[in-house]
Amino acid sequence: MDPKLKYFKTFLVASETKSFSKAAKILGITQGTVSNHIATLEKYFDAQLFVRTPEGVELTPEGKILYEKAKAILDMVEEAKILMKSLSEVPEGTIRLYASTIPGEYILPSIIKEFKEKYPSVDFDVNILDTERCYKALEEGLADVISVGYLKSKDYDYIIIGKDRLVLIVPPNHPFAKRKSVKFEEILNEDYIDREEGSGTKKTIEEALNKKGYSMMDLNVTMRLGSTSSVITAVSEGYGISIISEIPAKKAESAGLVRIVPIEDLDITRYLYLIKSRRPKNPSAVKTFWEFLKKI
The missing domain is CATH 3.40.190.10 (Periplasmic binding protein-like II)
Known part of the structure; x- marks a missing residue:
């Protein structure tokens, strides 16, 4: 069995205290566990690491070599931990x-x-x-x-990270533009500009329609476009109406490109x-x- 990092820690503490029992007390483990860690290291390196003395244990020449290398390894591991922590504090x-x-x-x-x-x-x-x-x-x-x-x-x-409401936009000269609101059923009779498959806006609209007992098939889709900006352009040029995010819709309305018309019986809000x-x-x-x- 390959030794674990904690075995080297046990070895270092035993080396410095010159006692398995003191090492066990410092590390919060049993003396038997200390002996097991040392035995695993000796088996792995095929070398005796300690000799017993009346005062405790002393490192053998092989043990002294391992002490220097093990200390260097654990110091580098600790340095790596410090560097990783600093990276999370000052990321790059x-x-x-x-x-x-x-x-x-x-x-x-x-x-x-x-x-x-x-x-x-x-x-x-x-x-x-x-x-x-x-x-x-x-x-x-x-x-x-x-x-x-x-x-x-x-x-x-x-x-x-935010909340978004989907709203109906129509060309500035569209009959709906003069209305305070429209009902959803009225939208079904209009040319509708849809988003492409894979659009989150399209998926949200589909779910809202399903809850009302409708589907996208009920809309008179005349074209599908790949971005909100292209939908706004198409609506502003009179190719149809559409439902898009309120955020770009308000900017387009401020620029005079479209009009936002509330839908009386359909409120679509998403996160x-x-x-x-x-x-x-x-x-x-x-x-x-x-x-x-x-x-x-």
Whole structure:
């Protein structure tokens, strides 16, 4: 059996105290355990490490060699522990972050900026993809953390970083634009611009419709687009209406590109999540980022 690290610790204490019984007392173990640790080391190195004397035990020449090397090994292990701890206190390196559109473009930039002001040695490699591809990157070990608006399973290690409401947007000259609100059934008669498969926004809308007894098949989908910005552009140019995140919708409305119209009988609210890989490439930086987010 190969010796464990604690066996060397036992050996060092026995060497310094020159007593198995004193070593046992200091280490909080039995004298029999001390003897067992020493016997394992002697068997492994095929050498006698101690000789008994009237005063206790003394190191043999072989034991003196092991003492010097074992002390150096344990000192290096302790140094490594100190360095690792300092790395978690002052993290550095890169965090690979994959995010869907809304958290990636509207939530995370300010969070990352605030984090880097405190931890300037940490960099972020950010990729904006749809929700499904973010999850795939996490599962394939390409991402240390992902941020999405749809939680596939509560088995993931996650924290909530924000809340988002989905709203109806229409062209500024659309008949709905002059209305204070519309009913969901009225939307079914309009050309609808959908997000692509894999979008977290699309998944959230699907679940909301299912709860009302509808499905995406009930919408008159005329096109599917790969980003929120492209949906806003299409709506502003009169190609149809759509349901998107309220965050970019308000900015587009302020710019005069679209109008937000409340839906009387459909309120879609979701959370935005940060999900951590079980085996991040830079665990100390990810841990620090995680703890930072928990406090804000």
